[in-house]
Amino acid sequence: MQVLKFGGTSVASAENIGKSCAIALKALEQGPVVVVVSALGGTTDALINAGRTAAKGTGAYQGILQQLEQRHLKAAQELQLPPASLGTATALIMDAFVELHRLCDGVAALRELSNRTLDRLMSYGELLSSQLVELHFHSLWPDTIWADARQLIRTNSRFGNGEVDVVATQKLVRDFQAQHPGDLWVVPGFIAADAHGTVTTLGRGGSDYTAALLAAALGADKLEIWTDVSGMMTADPRLVRSARPIARISYQEAMELSHFGAKVLYPPTIQPVMQRGIPLWIKNTFAPDDHGTLVEVSPPRTAAVVQGISSIGNLTLLNLEGSGMVGIPGFSKRLFAALARERINVVLITQSSSEHSICVGVNAPDAALAQVAVDEEFAHEIAAGRIEPLRPEQDLAIVALVGENMKDHPGISGKLFGALGQNGVNIRAIAQGASEKNISTVIRAADVRKAINVLHEAFFEATVKQVNLFILGPGNVGSKLLEQLARQQQHLLEKLGLQVRVVAIASSQHCLVNDEGLDLTAWPEALAAAPAQTLAEFTQLIIGRNLRNSIFVDVTANPAAAGIYADLLAKSVAVVACNKVAASSEYALYARLKNLSKEFNASYLFETNVGAALPIIGTLNDLTRSGDVVRRMEAVLSGTLNFVFNNYDGTRPFADVVRQAQAEGYTEPDPRLDLSGSDVARKILILAREAGEVMEMADIEIETFLPPACLEGDVEAFYTQMAAHEAHFRGLYEAATAAGKRLKFVARYAEGCAAVGLQAVAPGHDLYDLRGKDNVVLFNTDRYVDQPLVVKGAGAGAEVTASGVFADIVRAARL
Structure with a gap:
């Protein structure tokens, strides 16, 4: 016996119904099959909308129901049923929608939509889809039986989310099997009935649960959940593009993932088949040859420590705290009892070891009711100042790591917290069970997408x-x-x-x-x-x-x-x-x-x-981080000025050489920043600060070589004045040449003082042979005393500077 469940997308249209039926017919080759179907995709939401719209007293629900009726009639037409079957399908659909209109009319008249009435409204989705599927099957496999889930699944009278009477359900299923030993059943999912025969539902996603209950009652060889994804994924593919299917997983891991938001599987589904050890396959209706995910008792061990990452959104944290809780038994019991009385589900629990606070996570819609219930329970203690009123924190979510191999595996939590911390994701609360199958963190809801991608990258994409x-x-x-x-x-x-x-x-x-x-x-x-x-x-x-x-x-x-x-x-x-x-x-x-x-x-x-692509700051940082102390720095830090003084020999105007430097992209957009020395002053200031000096720009002595008139007006006036003072520049060059020296614009730092200015450098000095647009820095430190540590190379130009930025990007990316 095999149980196959097809979700809403798998039966959303006649074409999809055909694909689902083909899968089931192929399964029949291996033995009897029970097919459980959901409503046509989107139908349940539309029925809920119709009911709620009717409760507002407007007539808009009629249009919603008419659209749904036309959709079902169209599906019946497109299934190309035999004439008799098409007539039956049409009559079923029209009768159902007459009843739906009558129900909504009553809701509109009363302006009230009870859970009982809503269950009845929603039940029509699965009733209609399953009967359409059964009629289609019947034309292909005459020995097909439509089995009414209301006669098979017994629940209490808790409408909206009925609690299943497992013993009664198993008896009903086995009795039905004894009376109808056919090879193929088609069963509506999601719906059931109480002891009085009143329609109930199993909660949203309950078709999976229907299938699991039937599989357990029938002792099926396997349960297959057919959906629109190829199995359970390492993360939600809507959030993580690189998420991939999980080939095999344990029941416990699947239960954790489904509880924490893995939408492909409804959480209660696992319990009935887990108890019976029935393998559970999750498969893709639209890619039936894909492996999917096999959920089993003991899957083969793999090297993977984490199996998947999941999340629950729309969470509120409630924090009960106060010094009056310390060492006093019973606070936890009273807290949970107060929440239980209001039927509020607790999603997550943490408590400080000091017993000063207890933190619980609840679904956001329950938060206001929870706050009232808890504050009432502890009203006496709050009034006495022994505990604080409950403080809700909203707009939160849980992100959970799941994997059996996390047990006794050191470093998983550290890796998780490190990855989130490096991306600015703040953790508000942490919970981890003693089984170590799950590590849950509470974060801002706005950070969920980033957090899941960061963790997926850390645990599943180590190479990228x-x-x-x-x-x-x-x-x-x-x-x-x-x-x-x-x-x-x-x-x-x-x-x-x-x-x-x-x-x-x-x-x-x-x-x-x-x-x-x-x-x-x-x-x-x-x-x-x-x-x-x-x-x-x-x-x-x-x-x-x-x-x-x-x-x-x-x-x-x-x-x-x-x-x-x-x-x-x-x-x-x-x-x-x-x-x-x-x-x-x-x-x-x-x-x-x-x-x-x-x-x-x-x-x-x-x-x-400081030096375009030259590793000047990086080298300085390495020195200081390793405990060295920088005593003195001497440097040529302007590729522009080095280019200018290396190319100026008095045979052509100084202004023309500067224009050439600007044209070749060596200068700042405003060349006066280079020629005035202020740009070099900024650079030596940065180096001094990186060496540990507390220094301001005003502390740098700038020895300018430009006549004051050159710095007045705009850039064109700057060039005009340089041309007018050509004799001044030629004089500087000739004086240095006569002494056998070369002009270099040098930055100096020593013992807390810094200065920049034009110097005539003698042969043998490390700066003397500096050519072209090169930069150089000489570091004298406690380790480099007799000979300085020298960093030298091209220090200007768009291509070189861009490569330096590129290198910083790579450094930042790899940290």
């Missing part, structure tokens, strides 16, 4: 980590960065296990967004057509998307952009900054950003602030 980039500033450097990302996406996936997606690109005028990742081969055209967005709106876009492993990349020099770093870091969004404004502004802001980075486990990386 998805990274989501939000890039501000697709200018010279930004566009080069996007080109590099486009070229290297496959390399990052294959070599580093990083699936890097650019989710948003924002300029000063447009913002292009795609949650699934932008096409990096066609972004300029798409960005030009995208709508405008303010910086504040872009910030909220990043926070609101709440994507896992998010990184904000600032490739601008905009001071306002630096102002949003704190908000993002506080939401555990990593920040990669090419923009050096934040790191070189007031020390208080610099320190705050560094502290936020630590507090919220979000990287704040700005390597390109």
